[in-house]
Amino acid sequence: MxxxxxxxxxxxxxxxxxVSMNNFTEACQMAGIKFTDEEVNSTHKAGFFLAFEIGEISEDEFRNEIRKRATTSLTDIEIDTIWNKILGQxxxxxxxxxxxxxxxxxxxxxxxxxxxxxxxxxxxxxxxxxxxxxxxxxxxxxxxxxxxxxxxxxxxxxxxxxxxxxxxxxxxxxxxxxxxxxxxxxxxxxxxxxxxxxxxxxxxxxxxxx
The missing domain is CATH 3.40.50.1000 (HAD superfamily/HAD-like)
Structure with missing residues (x-):
């Protein structure tokens, strides 16, 4: 028993x-942000994503990693808006x-x-x-x-x-x-x-x- x-x-x-990873990846495509297959998958638990999720890097460091992969200039608010597309209602x-x-x-x-x-x-x-x-x-x-x-x-x-x-x-x-x-x-x-x-x-x- x-x-x-x-x-x-x-x-x-x-x-x-x-949760919707598709919403996030679509927003990234629209903003010209590109990741490797290893960095973005169904659980986004690799590379700097994982480091951010276990508190090894700060919010600013995370945003800068996103900027490195973008073809356009992005503000902190714009990056947060894209990142927050993952979560829904x-x-x-x-x-x-x-x-x-x-x-x-x-x-x-x-x-x-x-x-x-x-x-x-x-x-x-x-x-x-x-x-x-x-x-x-x-x-x-x-x-x-x-x-x-x-x-x-x-x-x-x-x-x-x-x-x-x-x-x-x-x-x-x-x-x-x-x-x-x-x-x-x-x-x-x-x-x-x-x-x-x-x-x-x-x-x-x-x-x-x-």
Whole structure:
């Protein structure tokens, strides 16, 4: 018999907030920004992108890396606007779900993200019915602040340690199978979420498993 779930850790991108790499690459093409195949892929986790996501380079250093690959002169605001094309809307039903679950479970957010994305979207993307649902999370753990990223076991260990929770009492939800496998190896119950599917039913179905 599995341990009772007391904690739920959510990924951010593609689980709570919509993500589109196509929007970013199209904006780059329009601005004359070119990357190598190794630098830009479905997860943009290579080269200076990864360095930015684990806090090894600053926002200004990241923007300058973008400028090196552009054929036109770009301001900081223009670069941020292009970079932020990756993230989209947060469906209202997901925010309402966070509010509902927070009365029964301790919720946490664990995301591979960067300062520009988080600062641009965290202020308003969690607002629902006049309430900031970001307060539903007991803890928020971001790769650029922890200086490591999923699927490294290190970021999961840090999260467990800081949150003071037990892996065996925790459900981890992520759209990446590799991230789920890493969390499962540390004793968490996991759900590999398929973007666009019913998040509520996915969670409840996993919790009800014995």
């Amino acid at each position: 599995q341990n009772e779930i007391k904690n739920i850790i959510f990924d951010w991108g593609n689980v709570i907030i919509d 947060t469906p209202k039903e997901k925010l309402e779900l966070l509010y509902s679950l927070s009365s029964q479970y301790d919720l946490y957010l664990l995301s591979n993200t960067n300062a520009i994305h988080w600062n641009a979207f965290s202020k308003n993307s969690f607002i629902c019915n006049g309430t900031n649902m970001i307060n539903s999370f007991k803890g928020i753990y971001l790769s650029y602040q922890l200086h490591c990223a999923k699927p490294s076991p290190e970021i999961f260990r840090k999260t467990i340690e800081i949150a003071k929770i037990k892996a065996c009492e925790t459900l981890f939800i992520d759209d990446s199978s590799k991230n789920c496998e890493a969390a499962q190896a540390l004793g968490m119950r996991v759900h590999n979420y398929i973007p666009g599917s019913d998040l509520k039913n996915s969670i409840l179905g996993e919790i009800e498993k014995k």
